[in-house]
Amino acid sequence: MTRRLLLSYVALALLVLAGLEIPLGYIYARGETARASQNIERDAAMLAEITEENIEKGQLAELPDVVGDYAERTGGRVIVTDKQGIVLADSDPAGRTGLSLAAQPDIARALRNQPTVTTTDNNGTDALAATMPGSSGTTIRGTLRLTYPMDEVSVRVHRIWGALALASACVLAVVALVAFSMARWITRPLRTLEAATTQLADGHLADPPDATTGPPELRRLAASFTRTAGRLQQLLKAQQGFASEASHQLKTPLTALRLRLENFEPYLDPRAHPSLEEAVGEVERLGRMVQGLLALARLENTATTPEPADLDAALADRVAMWEPLAAEQYVAINITGPPAGPVWAIPGALEQIVDNLLANALRVSPPSTSITLHRVPGGELHIVDQGPGMSEIDRERAFDRFWRASDSHHDGTGLGLPIVRHLVDASGGTITLHPAPGTGLDVAVRLRPVTGPRSHGGRVPRSASAPARAR
Helix, strand or coil, X not given: CHHHHHHHHHHHHHHHHHHHHHHHHHHHHHHHHHHHHHHHXXXXXXXXXXXXHHHHHCCHHHHHHXXXXXXXXXXXXEXXXXXXXXXXXXXCXXXXXXXXXXXXXXXXXXXXXXXXXXXXXXXXXXXXXXXEEEEECCEEEEEEEEEEECHHHHHHHXXXXXXXXXXXXXXXXHHHHHHHHHHXXXXXXXXXXXXXXXXXXXXXXXXXXXXXXXXXXXXXXXXXXXXXXXXHHHHHHHHHHHHHHHHHHHHHHHHHHHHHHHHCHHHCCHXXXXXXXXXXXXXHHHHHHHHHHHHHHHHHHCCCCCEEEEHHHHHHHHHHHHHHXXXXXXXEEEEECCCCCEEEECCCHHHHHHHHHHHHHHHHCCCCEEEEEEEECCCEEEEECCCCCCCHHHHHHCCCCCCCCCCCCCCCXXXXXXXXXXXHHHCCCEEEEEECCCCCEXXXXXXXXXXXXXXXXXXXXXXXXXXCCCC
């Protein structure tokens, strides 16, 4: 932002300078040309009077000295003709006398007693030319042409353009220095606010934004952000404290309730045993649901940053852990596809994602079937089971908390997939559900490969939470 502000200030100053100095330069150039034309016209008129007097007195021999002396002092060229347009004197050593110039427009006009001041081409360079009649009243005795090169005028014009450019450069340098200071002053609170937002996103605001410098609006914004961040941290700490305390406080009553129910079994009529077993099962499910809720709360309250993680190693490790349990249910677990390589994931997310999805797939897989973990290049993983699958409506609602399919006969809590989606979203990936070929469900998890751009910075401690595995 500092660079953009600096460029805007300098661009504005450049537009102002261009609007002022370009017209000034053109006005000065036109003024120099007009002054040069006036000087040449005046000198030409004066020389025409002198040469007309010499011609009238018959002192033609003095003409070369007159025009030569002027040409030597000013650098111009002077040509004198008689009343027929024949050259009597030329200050240029290469010029020849006796030539007739009567056919040339300016000489013809001067012979009709009409002076001419114009710009002409003199051997490839621009020059000012003034042609005056040498007359007394209406009697024309000759003409005089004074040609003056524009070199000196051009030098003066270029000099003023250079001075204007130098002045513009100095002004722009001063403007850039002042603009840089102002831009830094304006953006300093924004930089501290950006750093504070990054810290807050990582879970802890160590350095509040500076609310003492910068424009009043930014100071008020920094102060408001500090108050909001402080309040948010208090709420997060309170919620985290509740999650940790509730985890301990709820375990004990649920365990005691289960033990008390089991102690009733010897004293109950055998016909009540099925109801007792259902009650114990509901208590167990409630315990798993509490664990899932607490795990989800810890995940949502913990700010995490994606880090490089080895997807292939995580798959091999979790499959090795789940294979004995799957073998008891006569279900095979296979890993297919080329190695996926490292991906971006929050600490511990890959293991929890694979555990939850494998638990869900194993719960619905019939005996003598298989669960396939298929890797696709680019950080994509498909977990495909051969269970009953899910309808399109069920797939749309599968990530809702506590939701279970209407035809579900297992004891899930409806929190497994919401936990998985939270872990995938926090890692910067996506998760979708698709029907598997034949029967079953295809869970597609797409994570960013490490070769892709990273969207967050910083590191956070690894969470020790283990979410409940339930669909």
